[in-house]
Amino acid sequence: MTTATARVFRLPDLGEGLTEAGLVQWLVQVGDTIRTDQAIAEVETAKSVVELPSPFAGVITALHGEPGETIAVGAPVLEVADPDAAPAAPKIGGTADSRTDAAEASDIRQSVRSAGTPAEAEKEAYRAEERAGGSGNVLIGYGTSERAGSGRRRPRAVRQAPAAAPAQVSDAAAPASAPTTPTAAPRRVAVRSPLVRRLARDLGLDVHTIEATGADGAITRADVLRAAVDHAVDGAAVAASGTTTGTTSTADAAAAIDGLAVVARERMSPLRKAVSATLSRSRSEIPEATVWVDVDATRLWEVRAEMAGPDGKAPSLTALLARYTLLALAEYPLLAARLSEDTSEIVTFDGVNLGVAADTDRGLMVPVVPRAHELSIAELDGALREVAATARTGRMDPARLRGSTFTLNNYGSLGVDGSAAIINHPEVAILGVGRMIERPWVVDGTIVARRIVQLSLVFDHRVCDGGYAAGFLRRVTELIEHPLRAYPRV
Structure with a gap:
């Protein structure tokens, strides 16, 4: 053999x-x-x-x-x-x-x-x-159910151990310590998320003792935390009844910091490590400065419907803001440039690869629309929707997450008005956009309700000065306040 x-x-x-x-x-x-x-x-x-x-x-x-x-x-x-x-x-x-x-x-x-x-x-x-x-064994947390559309795993019956052929062993040869009754196998449990399993382990809980409330019978994070609370309450009750000494064990002391119990310790994911490294490098290397302005976007809000294409669908506000940003960058190209590795040269480009900050379940991601300056508003709108949706699934090709030369961050979708954004290294600038909401505004000496949005530009002061950055921001402001001047190709 x-x-x-x-x-x-x-x-x-x-x-x-x-x-x-x-x-x-x-x-x-x-x-x-x-x-x-x-x-x-x-x-x-x-x-x-x-x-x-x-x-x-x-x-x-x-x-x-x-x-x-x-x-x-x-x-x-x-x-x-x-x-x-x-x-x-x-x-x-x-x-x-x-x-x-x-x-x-x-x-x-x-x-x-x-x-x-x-x-x-x-x-x-x-x-x-x-x-x-082999195939009958179940890795805790995933079971043997078929993954939708994958075709990689087949439903299999739960393994039943065959009865072994009886061995001819004399009573004299039988070990004295042999068990006389079989031990019941532990209950199979479903812990779908590795983070939930790690949380239970960090809290010192046995997943076999946790009651599952998930829709598919899985143990959820809430189930683990509930069991941890119950465990803590039981321990406190025992201590209060005087059945334990008043000392705190080494394990209990290690689970508390400054008098507060540690709920969990979760290792940083590769994505969080990458984000941390990039932002830390940005903060440590780039002498950044910020300029911002409040913009009356009422006219843009009103005429957006008039920009609908043949399908009758109006472009998103993010697509319009991206379009105006690209037009302004054509006049202020230094903000879409980069510094060489030794910072001795400013490298400018023919066009813009636009990065778009996207909030996902895995964390902040910046998918890229390559050569975005060549796209019409309709094409830009479709590209932005596609990259945002793909990023949120967590399955974007890594090649589509690099190469940006300028980033647009529409954090207004998160319900905030402003932010001190951090430049996405190795870029030299990032434009943030807040909520577009009604506020009191003075028009011709009269206070009226207008749609106001705050723009915030963070830039690398090594590449340009405040006047240059302000000029870019004024250009974007002009296009938002007078949207039809841009003559967008729908």
């Missing part, structure tokens, strides 16, 4: 010199047969959530890491053996249930080898191993 030689797939550099990725979930399990380029896991990089394809085909013999953990570039991800070779004992890094099942498979193999021919015993051992560590 051929000996299985496992090939190890190590995490490659997923782009831009990233050094690590967070494991979101496995799409395969130990014992599955996979093909070349089949997606085997979802990983979170500093840019987005992407599927990780396997460069090998064969039978999976080991998975390294659990959802929620970080895998360094160059570290092993999974091991694959030739499907025609005898499989090695399956491994799943760090999964307690998998180790239990693997041990069970080993016991079954020893039992079946005690009866029948060696070939039959080996086949039965292989099948037992497949049942224990």
Whole structure:
């Protein structure tokens, strides 16, 4: 029989010199047969959530890491053996249930080898191993339900361990410490989110004891926090009854800071680390300055409907503001420039790659509309809607999150009027737009209600001075107050 030689797939550099990725979930399990380029896991990089394809085909013999953990570039991800070779004992890094099942498979193999021919015993051992560590095994948090539209995982029946052939062992040979009754297996629980599982572990809670209230029977973050509160209340009641000493244990002391209980410690995701690094570099390297102005956008609000295209759909306010910003940048190109790495040169460009700040569940992302200056308002509107929607799904191609030369941040959609934005390094400026709401405004000596919006421009003072930045802001203001002067191509 051929000996299985496992090939190890190590995490490659997923782009831009990233050094690590967070494991979101496995799409395969130990014992599955996979093909070349089949997606085997979802990983979170500093840019987005992407599927990780396997460069090998064969039978999976080991998975390294659990959802929620970080895998360094160059570290092993999974091991694959030739499907025609005898499989090695399956491994799943760090999964307690998998180790239990693997041990069970080993016991079954020893039992079946005690009866029948060696070939039959080996086949039965292989099948037992497949049942224990392969497709029937459930990674806690994900189950075996089919993922919608993926076609990668098939519904499978829950594994039932076969009855082992009775071994002929004399009473004298039987160990005195052998258990006389089997131990009940722990209750299977559904913890869909690795963050919820990590929260429970950080709080010292056993997920098997937490009551699930999720719509699909999953344990939610609220369930974990509720169990933590109940646990704390029970502990306080015990202390109040005098059944414990008045001292605080080392574990309890470590779970409190300045008298407040620590609810959770969550490792920063690759995205948050990337955002932190970029913004920290921006703050430390760029001598930024800010200018702002309140703008009467009443006319823009009124005539937007007149800019509807043949389909009768009016462009969004964000698209109009982006269009006016691009027109102003054509007159003030330094604000869409960059500094060279050694800061000795100002690099200007023929046009603008427009970055658009988007608030997503994963955090702040800045998808890019390349060569945005060439687009009509209708085209710009469609592009902005598409990149924002894709960014919010968390599955944007990393290539679409780099290359911007100027960023527009419409934080008015978040219900705020102003913000001291941070420049998106290596850019040199960012324009923020607040809410467009009715406010009292003086027109020809009379106080009237007008639609007012605050614009805030943050710029790198090394590239230009306040007069240049103010000129750009005045141009954008003029286009907003007199929108038809821009003669937008719809």
